[in-house]
Amino acid sequence: MSEAKEKPKWRWGFKRWIVLLFIILNVVGVIVFPPIRPQVQVQPEELTSPVNLGPLGDFSLTNTLVAMVLVDLIVIAIAYFTKRSVMKAEKEHYRMPGGIAGALETLFEYLYNMTQSTAGKWAKTIFPYFASITLVVLIANWMELIPGVDSIGLLHHSTTGSPIQQILPGVFGTVKSGSGETYGVVPFVRTLSTDLNFTVGLAIFSVIMTQVIGLRAQGFKYFTKFWNTRALFKKPFFGLIDWLVGILEIISEFSKILSFSFRLFGNLFAGSILLFVVGALIPVLLQSGILLFEFFIGLIQALIFGMLTMIFMSMATQSHEEEE
Numbered sequence: 496m497s498e499a500k501e502k503p504k505w506r507w508g509f510k511r512w513i514v515l516l517f518i519i520l521n522v523v524g525v526i527v528f529p530p531i532r533p534q535v536q537v538q539p540e541e542l543t544s545p546v547n548l549g550p551l552g553d554f555s556l557t558n559t560l561v562a563m564v565l566v567d568l569i570v571i572a573i574a575y576f577t578k579r580s581v582m583k584a585e586k587e588h589y590r591m592p593g594g595i596a597g598a599l600e601t602l603f604e605y606l607y608n609m610t611q612s613t614a615g616k617w618a619k620t621i622f623p624y625f626a627s628i629t630l631v632v633l634i635a636n637w638m639e640l641i642p643g644v645d646s647i648g649l650l651h652h653s654t655t656g657s658p659i660q661q662i663l664p665g666v667f668g669t670v671k672s673g674s675g676e677t678y679g680v681v682p683f684v685r686t687l688s689t690d691l692n693f694t695v696g697l698a699i700f701s702v703i704m705t706q707v708i709g710l711r712a713q714g715f716k717y718f719t720k721f722w723n724t725r726a727l728f729k730k731p732f733f734g735l736i737d738w739l740v741g742i743l744e745i746i747s748e749f750s751k752i753l754s755f756s757f758r759l760f761g762n763l764f765a766g767s768i769l770l771f772v773v774g775a776l777i778p779v780l781l782q783s784g785i786l787l788f789e790f791f792i793g794l795i796q797a798l799i800f801g802m803l804t805m806i807f808m809s810m811a812t813q814s815h816e817e818e819e
Contacts, residue, residue: 537764539690540681542649558648558682559690566635566687573599573630606801614809617712621808624704628697629801635687636763636793640786645767648682688763688796691756698755701804702748709811717811721745751807755800762796 542561545553573595580596606626611618638644687693709717721744723737766789774782 537691539685539692540648542681542683557690558685559687559693562635562638562644562684562687562690563693565684566631566638569634570631609802610805610809613806614812617708617809617812620708620711621805624701624808625801625805628701628804629797632688632697632759632800633794633797635693636797637790638684639686639689639763639767639770639793640790644684644686645682645771646680647684648680650680686763686767688759689767691760694756694760695752697759697800698752701755701800701807702751705804705807705811706748708808712812721748755803759796759800762792766792 539557539559541555541557543556545555548554577596577599580594581600584596603626606629607618607622610622610625614621706717709720719741721741723741770782770785770789773785
């Protein structure tokens with residue numbers, strides 16, 4: 496009979512000790528540098544003094560504008576390296592590129608199949624808007640998961656707003672000095688989706704391009720969706736109903752801007768507040784679970800924004816008239 500194999504002894508792995516070390520350092524850091532009380536502010540903070548641009552009014556660099564530039568640079572970098580990876584894969588006769596390019600190809604293939612099943616022959620026209628909006632919003636949402644975003648910035652006096660000193664560690668919020676004066680941390684970078692200007696601008700672009708695609712698909716007949724008086728004199732009752740439905744369609748297009756804007760803004764802004772509050776109350780372990788939760792919220796909100804845009808564009812290409 497063969498000897499029974501000795502069971503391996505259970506032991507802690509090396510990586511577990513690293514995690515435990517970080518937890519201990521986190522606890523010590525919280526004791527030495529206690530979290531400060533978070534302060535909620537809807538309006539993005541200004542990093543520079545306003546500069547008068549004449550008829551354009553005053554302009555100042557805000558932390559959400561810095562985030563928008565970073566998002567654009569990340570999108571450009573992703574496009575550049577993805578193109579290089581795809582060209583290399585085609586040159587070496589690989590079936591599909593690997594890494595980020597492979598993940599993006601899988602994502603875009605899924606999005607294109609979804610667009611094709613919904614928009615039909617107009618899929619090639621609608622898909623670039625669907626994919627671009629989804630990618631930009633996804634990167635903008637996931638920026639709040641990067642360490643330093645919303646937490647590294649300048650220490651400002653709460654009344655004068657003049658910069659006092661630059662700090663590296665800290666949480667977006669307020670702190671009292673020894674003399675009793677209150678200061679607030681203004682981060683260099685703030686999550687772009689928490690700026691209502693970005694969400695409103697993206698919503699206006701989505702609604703306008705929906706009208707453009709509807710006009711391309713149906714011609715000037717597309718406007719009968721909003722102003723239909725053809726049956727008003729032949730069949731006054733049904734013609735009046737058609738005219739009232741057109742007025743409701745106009746109201747619906749404007750309501751899309753509000754729906755798009757406040758859905759994305761509300762979810763991401765609430766997520767940022769949740770991270771601030773949890774980080775100030777229990778900064779050791781619980782915030783990691785909130786970060787994972789915000790990871791999925793950012794993904795879901797990007798897909799919802801892009802999918803609704805795609806669906807509305809697809810609906811705009813379809814005529815509401817009955818066949819002869």
